[in-house]
Amino acid sequence: MxxxxxxxxxxxxxxxxxxxxxxxxxxxxxxxxxxYLTMPYLLIAFQKxxxxxxxxxxxxxGFDNFRFFFASPRxxxxxxxxxxxxxxxxxFGTIAALLLAILFNELKSRLFSRIAQSTIxxxxxxxxxxxxxVLYSLLSTxxxxxxxxxxxxxxxxxxxxxxxxxxxxxxxxxxxxKDIGISLVIYLAAIAGIDESYYEAGRIDGATRMQLxxxxxxxxxxPTVIILSxxxxxxxxxxxxDMIYAIVKDNGLLYPTTEVIDTYVFRSLRxxxxxxxxxxxxxxxxxxxxxxVYTSNKVVRKINPDHALF
Amino acid sequence: MKKFTLFGTLNTMFIALFSLLCTIPMLLVLMVxxxxxxxxxxxxxxxxxxxxSLGAYKLLLLGSTPxxxxxxxxxxxxxxxxxxxxxxxxxxxxxxxxxxxxYRNHLAMFFFxxxxxxxxxxxxxxxxxxxxxxxxxWALIVPSMIFNPFNLFLVRNYMKQIPDTLTEAARIDGANxxxxxxxxxxxxxxxxxxxxxLFYGIGYWNNWFNAIMLVDNKDLFPLQFLLFKLNSEISMxxxxxxxxxxxxxxxxxxxxxxxxxxLTIGPIVFFYPFLQKYFIKGLLIGSVKE
Numbered sequence: 001m002x003x004x005x006x007x008x009x010x011x012x013x014x015x016x017x018x019x020x021x022x023x024x025x026x027x028x029x030x031x032x033x034x035x036y037l038t039m040p041y042l043l044i045a046f047q048k049x050x051x052x053x054x055x056x057x058x059x060x061x062g063f064d065n066f067r068f069f070f071a072s073p074r075x076x077x078x079x080x081x082x083x084x085x086x087x088x089x090x091x092f093g094t095i096a097a098l099l100l101a102i103l104f105n106e107l108k109s110r111l112f113s114r115i116a117q118s119t120i121x122x123x124x125x126x127x128x129x130x131x132x133x134v135l136y137s138l139l140s141t142x143x144x145x146x147x148x149x150x151x152x153x154x155x156x157x158x159x160x161x162x163x164x165x166x167x168x169x170x171x172x173x174x175x176x177x178k179d180i181g182i183s184l185v186i187y188l189a190a191i192a193g194i195d196e197s198y199y200e201a202g203r204i205d206g207a208t209r210m211q212l213x214x215x216x217x218x219x220x221x222x223p224t225v226i227i228l229s230x231x232x233x234x235x236x237x238x239x240x241x242d243m244i245y246a247i248v249k250d251n252g253l254l255y256p257t258t259e260v261i262d263t264y265v266f267r268s269l270r271x272x273x274x275x276x277x278x279x280x281x282x283x284x285x286x287x288x289x290x291x292x293v294y295t296s297n298k299v300v301r302k303i304n305p306d307h308a309l310f
Numbered sequence: 311m312k313k314f315t316l317f318g319t320l321n322t323m324f325i326a327l328f329s330l331l332c333t334i335p336m337l338l339v340l341m342v343x344x345x346x347x348x349x350x351x352x353x354x355x356x357x358x359x360x361x362x363s364l365g366a367y368k369l370l371l372l373g374s375t376p377x378x379x380x381x382x383x384x385x386x387x388x389x390x391x392x393x394x395x396x397x398x399x400x401x402x403x404x405x406x407x408x409x410x411x412x413y414r415n416h417l418a419m420f421f422f423x424x425x426x427x428x429x430x431x432x433x434x435x436x437x438x439x440x441x442x443x444x445x446x447x448w449a450l451i452v453p454s455m456i457f458n459p460f461n462l463f464l465v466r467n468y469m470k471q472i473p474d475t476l477t478e479a480a481r482i483d484g485a486n487x488x489x490x491x492x493x494x495x496x497x498x499x500x501x502x503x504x505x506x507x508l509f510y511g512i513g514y515w516n517n518w519f520n521a522i523m524l525v526d527n528k529d530l531f532p533l534q535f536l537l538f539k540l541n542s543e544i545s546m547x548x549x550x551x552x553x554x555x556x557x558x559x560x561x562x563x564x565x566x567x568x569x570x571x572x573l574t575i576g577p578i579v580f581f582y583p584f585l586q587k588y589f590i591k592g593l594l595i596g597s598v599k600e
Contacts (some may be wrong), residue, residue, distance in 0.1 A: 008411075013412045018413045020410070023404055023487060024402040027399065027401070027421070030452075038433035039429060041437070045444065089363075104325065106317070107322065108323065116326070119329040120329055120332050121586060122333075122336075123587060126575060126578065127516035127574075132538075133537070135335075140354075143351075143355045145354065145356070149357075189594050246518075269435060270523070279433070294590075
């Protein structure tokens, strides 16, 4: 039996199990088109790309697209904004979710815990467009609830949508509001997985509630925290298009603090209509992102090999 | 045995307050959608408005507004897209989990590579336009929506637990792979298929990226994209009003916006209990295991 298998080769295997391979065909075709065939297009970053001449006949211009991008002061601004926002999302999102998970774990009533979790998780299922409306109902200059409250307590209303200074905090707050539920659920599951005997031993030794949290819960949650943070770090140069474009749209007044690489690439592609320029920025984004993930993973590996992703 | 400590009480109160704070912004949108326009202009958006009104919903539901068309588009792409996506992913999951398929691990690698190397939106856009998807309904169904390798690996890991003896017995009885996948593996994998149905379904319902990239034709706008446009293009609401001159004397622009948002959330609220259950299941399979 095994001899026959060895001899039949690739074609023989494909023919013998053709039905099984056919079942994977649609997914494979999709992956070829939207995965592998996208890769040659990276080259247009080095071209003066023209829709008419396409990938094969557009003239090559070396690093001109990159030079053009890095010559503008916007390059550093959007890189800084991307790293700044994503870092704040990761740091504050993790801290808030961890704190909340620990508090949830101390709840006695299962029912209350479940209802509260459902409430906090709900915004996760809303699109960023909906969230932009929710935010607008709070911050609208004319009608927003926040400004009305400010006026009732005798303060000047603030023109939120033309004051870039506030937007780093607003975006971080909104991001936490939308996604804290998901991290909460994951951390609670991780806490539930901790062996109860650790806590019993701790209690017998006379540990207080705080000590149990400090010396048992937190250290045992660390691997989950690190894995989730590393995964988030992998997207640190990306992300935010859905969020930021839905909320900020084309409001140029807010660009200084909110414009990120993804929205900038979108604008170069769709508003300015220069795919080659956009691709150059996208390539820069991918390369820097990869270096960041690779380095941070290496650092984690040095400290504790068990916690590294790869 | 339950002890009521000071900490316990404070903790419960804090969490109750936090949950409430998470809800208030959404309640505000809901209340504004029911607020009389004059009341809004006078007092702004309020949780407890002076005068309630159904004007916005009347305008949206009774007028000949783009809302119906967009609702139909959103439902169409969500149903057709999710169905196709689950079939494609489930079928490939069967192949990757079948032990008699010699190259299953090579295939898994082939799918995995595209998860790691993301080339971004520019090639995505050029290929989608190149395929002639612009301004077709397929632009909203196929690119980045119809297949996700992450979901494939969820399905494969689940199907791997199905014992080989079942497949072998079926083969001896003369069943082919199509039959085994559809009649044995799919029914046994219902929980994971439900999970990916939700992942795909929510993805389709909430997607507006495909529309902003590939669709200019108003008749093809999905609900989320209509909503996105509504906030900036007041003319869209004005065109609604022109068809409804007898109902509205002043244009209830503010409450119409919020009412559209509420109608867009509607289905999510409706499916939420189901959604939450399988979503959490899938999330925990994906993040805690492996």
